[in-house]
Each structure stands twice: as structure tokens, then as C-alpha cells.
Amino acid sequence: MDNCKTEEEMKGSEMGENPLIRLVDVSKVYRLESGDFTALNHVSLDIMENEFVAIMGPSGSGKSTMLNQLGILDVPTTGELSIDGKNVSHMTNLERTHMRRDTIGYVFQKFYLIPLLSAYENVEYPLILRYKHRDTTGKAAAVLKSVGFDEEMSSHRPSQLSGGQQQRVAIARALVNDPKIILCDEPTGNLDRKTGIQIMDLLAGLHQKGKTVILVTHDQKIAEYAHRTIQLDDGRVVGS
Amino acid sequence: MRDIFFDLSVRSVRLNFMRSLLASIGIVIGVVAISSMGMLGANMQLSVKQQLSIDVNTIMISSDVVRTSTTAGAPSTSQGVTKSQFNDIKNAAGTNVVIPIHRTNTQFTIGSTDGRGSIYGLEPDDIEKFLTIRVGEIPRGANDAVVGSNLATNFNLVVGTRIKIGPANTENRPTVRVSGILPARGFASDGVNTDNAIIVPDTWYTNQYGDKDVYDQVNVIVKDVDTIGAVETAIDEKVNRKTDVIRINDASGRLTSITQTLGTITTFILAIGGISLVVAAVSIFNVMMMSVNERVHEIGILLSIGTEKGEVRRMFLYEAFILGLIGAVVGGICSLVIGYSVVSAMIGNTTYFFMPDSILYVPEGMVIGIVVCIVSGLYPAWKASNMDPIDALRSE
Ligand SMILES: Nc1ncnc2c1ncn2[C@@H]1O[C@H](COP(=O)(O)OP(=O)(O)O)[C@@H](O)[C@H]1O
Numbered sequence: 025m026d027n028c029k030t031e032e033e034m035k036g037s038e039m040g041e042n043p044l045i046r047l048v049d050v051s052k053v054y055r056l057e058s059g060d061f062t063a064l065n066h067v068s069l070d071i072m073e074n075e076f077v078a079i080m081g082p083s084g085s086g087k088s089t090m091l092n093q094l095g096i097l098d099v100p101t102t103g104e105l106s107i108d109g110k111n112v113s114h115m116t117n118l119e120r121t122h123m124r125r126d127t128i129g130y131v132f133q134k135f136y137l138i139p140l141l142s143a144y145e146n147v148e149y150p151l152i153l154r155y156k157h158r159d160t161t162g163k164a165a166a167v168l169k170s171v172g173f174d175e176e177m178s179s180h181r182p183s184q185l186s187g188g189q190q191q192r193v194a195i196a197r198a199l200v201n202d203p204k205i206i207l208c209d210e211p212t213g214n215l216d217r218k219t220g221i222q223i224m225d226l227l228a229g230l231h232q233k234g235k236t237v238i239l240v241t242h243d244q245k246i247a248e249y250a251h252r253t254i255q256l257d258d259g260r261v262v263g264s
Numbered sequence: 265m266r267d268i269f270f271d272l273s274v275r276s277v278r279l280n281f282m283r284s285l286l287a288s289i290g291i292v293i294g295v296v297a298i299s300s301m302g303m304l305g306a307n308m309q310l311s312v313k314q315q316l317s318i319d320v321n322t323i324m325i326s327s328d329v330v331r332t333s334t335t336a337g338a339p340s341t342s343q344g345v346t347k348s349q350f351n352d353i354k355n356a357a358g359t360n361v362v363i364p365i366h367r368t369n370t371q372f373t374i375g376s377t378d379g380r381g382s383i384y385g386l387e388p389d390d391i392e393k394f395l396t397i398r399v400g401e402i403p404r405g406a407n408d409a410v411v412g413s414n415l416a417t418n419f420n421l422v423v424g425t426r427i428k429i430g431p432a433n434t435e436n437r438p439t440v441r442v443s444g445i446l447p448a449r450g451f452a453s454d455g456v457n458t459d460n461a462i463i464v465p466d467t468w469y470t471n472q473y474g475d476k477d478v479y480d481q482v483n484v485i486v487k488d489v490d491t492i493g494a495v496e497t498a499i500d501e502k503v504n505r506k507t508d509v510i511r512i513n514d515a516s517g518r519l520t521s522i523t524q525t526l527g528t529i530t531t532f533i534l535a536i537g538g539i540s541l542v543v544a545a546v547s548i549f550n551v552m553m554m555s556v557n558e559r560v561h562e563i564g565i566l567l568s569i570g571t572e573k574g575e576v577r578r579m580f581l582y583e584a585f586i587l588g589l590i591g592a593v594v595g596g597i598c599s600l601v602i603g604y605s606v607v608s609a610m611i612g613n614t615t616y617f618f619m620p621d622s623i624l625y626v627p628e629g630m631v632i633g634i635v636v637c638i639v640s641g642l643y644p645a646w647k648a649s650n651m652d653p654i655d656a657l658r659s660e
């Protein structure tokens with residue numbers, strides 16, 4: 025009875041603005057031979073549209089696990105996760121794939137560009153996934169330009185690019201399908217200080233243009249770009 | 265507009281060029297084995313069939329009614345095919361060649377030596393339709409005759425030798441002059457055993473023996489051996505209306521059983537070719553598994569940024585298809601060269617090489633090669649598409 029009431033109250037109070045991401049009592053348990061390991065422990069959390077959130081915590085605290093849930097690369101063991109109003113556990117595999125393609129953009133620490141595709145093709149790729157044909161609108165090139173990538177390098181393979189250039193391509197790839205959410209796992213972790221700042225400026229600019237940016241980092245200076253910091257320790261939220 | 269997954273596959277094949285090439289060589293060998301074995305079998309069948317059908321393209325028709333002799337103890341002889349039956353046969357046979365034949369046994373004398381043999385009465389024009397002349401020519405004059413090879417050897421016959429026909433003690437025996445000598449025919453499958461025979465013009469025969477409108481045998485030589493059954497049925501329906509008055513025979517049963525045997529041999533050698541494709545399938549499977557295992561991380565990237573499982577599967581099936589296509593094209597070209605050499609070396613006759621029954625083994629072998637590749641790629645592709653993106657991303 026009590027539970028019901030609180031839930032109703034919560035919904036009532038947020039009538040006007042529903043959270044873009046809502047975690048209710050989310051746990052992630054890895055089943056290992058040595059026993060179960062709880063990487064996320066009963067996490068409840070709301071993230072509103074156009075927030076800039078940093079997730080911080082010591083190594084092994086569950087930051088990446090958390091980001092994998094938010095990016096629906098993985099589903100919670102228990103609890104409820106809704107993204108853009110849809111309960112992730114009720115979606116089919118294909119629906120999750122389409123949400124990753126259309127609603128979420130990923131920026132990884134090690135860039136994770138497709139090695140066999142050129143810089144331009146890497147950015148064009150999500151458009152092809154979505155529209156099932158090559159880009160004829162010039163969007164891929166435009167987005168690549170907007171992240172400050174040198175046009176002359178478009179035909180280069182990732183292995184021919186510097187870290188900063190690769191991360192710009194990765195951000196362009198994350199942006200090209202105009203997702204609501206940008207997820208970044210230590211986006212500056214493999215970059216020098218100066219390049220890291222350029223990339224962070226880029227992400228801050230995206231937030232200003234209305235994107236919801238969620239960023240995992242253990243660097244306090246980087247976290248200062250965000251407007252809200254979620255502290256994780258041992259799979260629990262210890263500060264928000 | 266090209267599919268990006270196809271591009272990715274092409275690039276992957278190019279990146280691992282040596283490995284892909286080696287796997288394709290397996291397919292090349294498989295395609296060559298299947299195609300050239302198949303062509304060998306087909307050419308063998310076609311050429312044997314051609315050789316045999318010269319022998320088995322003849323329908324032999326004789327009377328089914330036995331003439332009972334007035335003299336007790338005399339052997340009963342066939343009544344013969346009457347003129348009206350012969351005309352019916354001719355109508356039923358259509359454009360096929362119909363040859364009326366008279367035959368009896370006779371004694372004869374050459375110089376001072378007596379002999380015994382068959383004597384055939386044939387229209388001179390008909391002789392060349394199924395017999396070849398080794399020395400001399402077909403009868404031109406009314407008293408000319410062609411003789412069989414045994415007779416010619418045993419009696420030292422040459423063109424111009426004269427033969428007296430009839431029992432030795434008869435007076436005023438008619439004489440024929442040898443105008444040609446036949447090669448050995450052996451036991452002929454058309455019932456005309458000429459080796460110990462004298463062949464005279466039909467007018468000479470009927471003048472001598474009568475029976476002008478009754479034939480001992482009628483042969484129908486069909487142009488296309490495959491129609492022999494139909495022609496026989498037509499003749500049977502036309503002539504054997506109420507009761508069986510004529511007997512219809514042929515030697516095509518022999519052809520059927522030989523072609524069946526050859527078919528079995530072809531299947532067997534095709535199966536040997538098939539084994540090499542199984543080996544090729546294993547090597548393609550191996551290369552595809554290597555490709556999947558080497559690209560786990562890349563697959564992780566593709567899956568995590570929203571590539572559908574089906575699209576990942578497609579990418580790897582394209583790769584298998586490309587390997588198969590390379591192997592099939594190279595194999596197809598090699599098949600033509602190797603198949604031609606094998607056929608000419610083993611059969612010594614390439615007349616039938618480009619006939620559909622033979623040459624179609626090349627595209628068939630190519631298609632089989634590609635299909636084998638795609639089938640070998642099914643499991644690797646399935647494995648790639650069902651990876652967990654997080655696990656795949658972590659592997660580096
Ligand atoms: N697939 C997995 N199987 C088992 N344990 C895992 C797996 N992924 C992460 N973990 C464990 O969960 C904990 C949290 O990991 P992670 O989220 O990567 O931490 P962080 O990113 O904060 O360093 C770690 O102790 C890690 O060993």
C-alpha cells in the first residue's frame with residue numbers, strides 16, 4: 025500500500041517533465057564461478073533531457089557497467105530502466121538495436137572506429153544503418169565538418185589518424201543520426217591534455233545545443249564540465 | 265548503390281588476401297573436379313551412345329504366322345511379310361528408311377569348289393543404306409552380286425569372280441558376277457548376317473525364287489534412336505490390328521543397359537569430385553571462422569552502435585560468397601581447359617564437349633561451389649551476429 029502511494033506521488037510531481045532516463049532499483053549481477061558479483065546495487069536515478077552528467081568513482085566501482093545499462097548494450101538483472109519512455113526489458117532485441125542506432129550516440133575511450141572504413145565512411149555508417157542506403161544528403165560530411173575534422177583527411181582510415189582526429193570522427197559518428205543521448209566512457213582517457221580540452225569543449229557545445237550528455241570519468245577537471253556528478257562506489261550511488 | 269556490408273566484406277577479403285586465395289583454391293579444385301568429372305562422364309555416355317546407336321537403330325520385322333509345310337517333316341518356315349503389310353509398315357514408319365529383304369539358303373559353286381550359304385535379295389539402292397562395301401561397288405548389272413567377307417576369304421573371291429548358284433547337280437545354273445566385297449560384320453544386330461552370304465539384286469532373286477510380294481524380313485532404320493519405341497508402336501498399331509501377324513524386334517535393350525551402367529559410373533566419378541568439394545567446404549569454414557575470430561572487436565563495434573544481427577550475418581555471408589565467386593570463376597575457366605584435355609586424352613573424341621549435356625557441368629559446378637561456400641559460411645556468420653557486444657568490445 026505504502027509503496028503504491030509513493031510511486032503515484034512521484035509520477036504526480038513530475039507530470040510536466042518526464043525524465044529521459046529513469047532507473048528504478050536497478051541491479052546488475054554477474055554470475056561467476058566464484059559466486060555472484062553485484063556490479064550495480066539497487067540504483068535509482070532520473071536523468072532529465074538536456075542534462076550534462078558526469079559519473080565518477082574509483083576503478084571497479086561500476087561506472088562502465090552503469091554506462092552499458094544506459095546504452096542498453098546490456099539489460100539490468102533486476103529493476104526497471106526506461107529510456108525515452110520505453111522500458112528496456114520489455115523491448116525486443118531488434119528494438120534495442122534500433123534504439124542504440126537512433127536514440128543514443130556512443131563515444132568510447134579508445135574511439136572504436138571501424139578499421140576497414142574511412143573517416144568519412146565511419147560517419148556515414150550509422151546513416152546507412154538507419155536509411156539502408158548511402159548518404160546522398162551530405163549530412164555525414166557536414167557533421168564531420170562541424171566537429172572540426174579536416175576535410176582532406178576524410179578518406180583516411182582510422183589507423184592513419186591521430187587520437188584527437190579519431191575522437192572527432194567518433195563524435196561525428198555518434199551525432200550523425202541526431203540522437204537525444206550522448207554516452208561517453210572516458211572520452212579523453214587516451215588523449216593528451218590539450219586535445220582532451222578540445223574534445224570536452226566539443227561535448228559542452230553539444231550539451232548547449234540540447235543533447236543529453238552522460239560522461240564517465242575519474243578526472244575531476246573533466247567532471248567539472250558537467251552540471252551534475254553522480255558518485256559511484258561499490259555499485260552504489262553515494263552522491264548525486 | 266553498393267551495400268556497405270558488401271564493401272566491408274570485399275575489404276576484409278582484400279586485407280587477408282593470401283588466406284582468402286588459399287581457401288578459394290580449395291573451391292577451384294572442387295569446381296574443376298566436379299565439372300571435369302561430370303564432363304568426362306557425359307562425353308563418355310554421348311560417344312558410346314552414338315557408337316552403339318548405329319547398331320541399335322534398326323527395327324526388325326518378320327512374320328508371326330508360321331507356314332505349315334505340306335511335306336511332313338520339312339521345317340516350318342515363316343510365311344513372310346506381305347506386300348500390303350509392307351505398305352502399312354512404310355506408312356507407319358514415316359520418313360524413316362524401310363528396307364524389304366528376301367533371304368534363303370543356297371548351294372553354289374565357285375570354279376570347281378562347292379559351297380553353301382545365305383542369299384539375300386536387296387534393292388541395290390538399299391544396300392548402301394546400311395552396308396559399306398570394302399572392295400568394288402554395289403551391283404550395277406542385273407547379274408552382279410556383293411559377297412560377305414568370310415566367303416571372299418574362303419573362296420579367294422575378287423571383283424569379277426563368277427559364282428554358279430544352286431545345287432551342284434542342277435543343269436543350267438544361273439551365274440552371278442562379284443561386283444563388291446563387304447567387310448566383316450559379325451553377328452549383326454539388324455539380323456542381316458552377310459559374312460557367309462551372297463547379296464543379289466532383288467529382281468534377280470525374285471526371278472529365281474518367286475515370292476515377289478512376300479518379304480522374309482523388313483528392316484526399319486530410325487533416324488533418331490530415341491524414337492525407336494514410338495515407331496515400333498506405330499507399326500504395331502497399324503499392322504497387328506486384330507491378331508499379331510508380324511513380329512517386331514530391336515536391340516535397343518542393349519543400349520539401355522549400357523547407358524545405365526555408364527550413368528552409374530558417371531555418378532561415381534562425380535561423387536569423387538564431390539569429396540574434394542567437402543574438403544573445400546572445410547577450408548572455407550576454417551577461413552570464415554578465422555575471419556570472425558579476428559574481427560570480434562570490430563563486430564563488437566558494429567553491434568554496439570546499432571547494426572542489426574541480420575546485417576552482421578549478411579556481411580559474413582557476403583565474404584563467403586566472394587570467396588566462392590572467386591573460386592567458381594577461376595574454377596570454371598580451369599574446368600574448360602582441364603575438362604577438354606581430360607576428355608580428349610581419355611575418350612579421344614571431343615565432338616560432344618560443347619553439347620549442353622556436357623558443357624552444362626561447368627556452370628553447375630560453379631553454382632555448387634558458390635553454394636558450398638555460402639553453406640560453409642552460415643555457422644561463422646551466425647556466430648558473429650550472436651556475439652554479446654560488450655564481450656566483443658572487450659576483446660582486443
Ligand atoms: N562481464 C563481467 N563479468 C564479471 N564481472 C564483471 C564484468 N564486467 C565488469 N565486471 C566487474 O564489475 C565491477 C565493475 O566493473 P566496471 O563497471 O567496469 O567498473 P569501472 O568502469 O567503474 O572501472 C568490476 O569489479 C568488474 O570486475
Ligand SMILES: [Mg+2]
Nearest residue numbers: 084087088089
Ligand atoms: Mg570502466
